[in-house]
Amino acid sequence: GAVVSQHPSWVICKSGTSVKIECRSLDFQATTMFWYRQFPKQSLMLMATSNEGSKATYEQGVEKDKFLINHASLTLSTLTVTSAHPEDSSFYICSARDSVGYEKLFFGSGTQLSVL
């Protein structure tokens, strides 16, 4: 299947700093990418839908100024957690699809963010 690469896998940062997470589709073009957040023993919560060349669509309750999403090309979307706080510590997962239909949705390996 298609490969979605997500980096970094782990990041530890100090409170107040910003962290950038990259999501790349390696062998297909992804017009749409999705960003999820998962707290321990909870399900994946959709944060935003990232569309190439346009502004991301954020889910209710997700602060767009805190979680900056950029989808500048058909193979790259980035999520920047600005002014991170301990409550932002979570597992962040991106996903991308290469066609219509979720059976073609592929997930990145996830990024575990720990904010001290």
Added chain:
Amino acid sequence: QKEVEQNSGPLSVPEGAIASLNCTYSDRGSQSFFWYRQYSGKSPELIMFIYSNGDKEDGRFTAQLNKASQYVSLLIRDSQPSDSATYLCAVNYYNTDKLIFGTGTRLQVFP
């Protein structure tokens, strides 16, 4: 609010048994249904998807969909210890571009 419900478990079954995982959803406007397997600290991987009422089989896995009752299930035959993971049910609602996940059921297969 659209919801996807799963029993968090753990569901414990002996090796070789059939594991039955269930999921209910709140909105009749649901279009497609997915089962993902997630190991601890890893991202989800797709196991099965189903669009139509009835059963769909793939190897040891069978997905069952009943739209009238708004539930979808996953059966795992000949369960193996390597099947031990959290199984996430996900639903795509009609006319939206979103995949809504349930909270997951933790499956434990013991030797």
